[in-house]
Amino acid sequence: MSQLDAHVVILGAGHAGGTAAALLRQYGHTGKITLIGEEPIPPYQRPPLSKAWLKGEADADSLALKPLEFYAEQDIDFRPGCTAVKLARSDRAVTLSTGETIGYDILIIATGMRPIRLPIEGADLGGVHTLRTAADAEAIKADLAPGKRLAIVGGGYIGLEVAASARALGAEAVVLEREPRILARSACEALSNFFRDYHLARGVQFELGCAVARFVGENGHVTGVELADGRIVPCDAILVGVGATPNDEIARDAGLECARGIVVDLEARTADPSVFAIGDVTHRPMPHYDRMFNPESVPSALEQAKQAACAIVGRPAPAPEVPWNWSDQYDLKLQIAGLPFDADRILLRGDPAGAKFAVFHLKGDQVQAVEAVNAPPEFMMGKMLIANRKPVDPAKLADPSISMKEVTA
Structure with a gap:
């Protein structure tokens, strides 16, 4: 059997997985493609969730990578609302959360990341949010309105983008950051200071160098954040934005090498020649820097989707790209x-x-x-x-x- 006729199973229908499925057909793959997605909707753009979606300027249809009918037209078996729970590499098979087992010739793991949740008292209260999916964004949007106050735990780009969206909607926003400056892990001090001052001038408040002790609430809904020094920051809702962790458990359990994500080469291939991994779930080569890293970005996911699709259909490998990313605020x-x-x-x-x-x-x-x-x-x-x-x-x-x-x- 030619690789062009191989059954490709893609675990994860995010930006990486959805793009890989489309590229395989674009590059001439004729075999069966099965796309497994945890969410109930087709692959979509995630970056606008913290901006356009919250402000009511985008929805699932406008952000979709391809319309739903595209997958049927391209003979891509799209399976929404389920996940893979077990990978048996010796049998070349994956077991789904539905109980079904699907065999594959080639597997692409594109399971992305999940937000880190704080293991503190009150973390399960109503009104405590993370942001990774369209459903998350919709839940947060319901808590952003004039007169509402959002506490954002974590001064990274996602938190700042949501703070800007909150202010655009007339809600108050306070950013709680344990480091002495925002963007401490991702930007230089000059950039941190610039964004802090820009947000301050637009009404965002900051508590820097503070530790969160617990979330407090009434009648099952959050009403504030208690800091380690005993102060309580009142709020109507909380966004926890303290980073994310790769969904690489299925690969780890199957014996594939993982670091901060699944280790892959410049073809997005793991040590198992029939298993690829792409997107935020990977620990990948950075050729311009002669090291491995997880850049956690849409451009990286798209680049790896190209790498995997080219390797599967036998096209020349794309030239390595310079990693890049962006953030829109105000x-x-x-x-x-x-x-x-x-x-x-x-x-x-x-x-x-x-x-x-x-x-x-x-x-x-x-x-x-x-x-x-x-x-x-x-x-x-x-x-x-x-x-x-x-x-x-x-x-x-x-x-x-x-x-x-x-x-x-």
């Missing part, structure tokens, strides 16, 4: 290219006061990463510099009067 578009591994210098280009600037992370005279706020040329050219590893003149890079084209010439 009228700000933050675009991030690269990862600041081994950077020994931070260089600011532009003026944060004008909400148009970029922060470059350099290793010697090479750009490792760029964080660009409302600065598309810096993002695009920075991404190119990371890809081609071309040395730059730091003095020119820091001078906004010199165009990025001249800097990269």
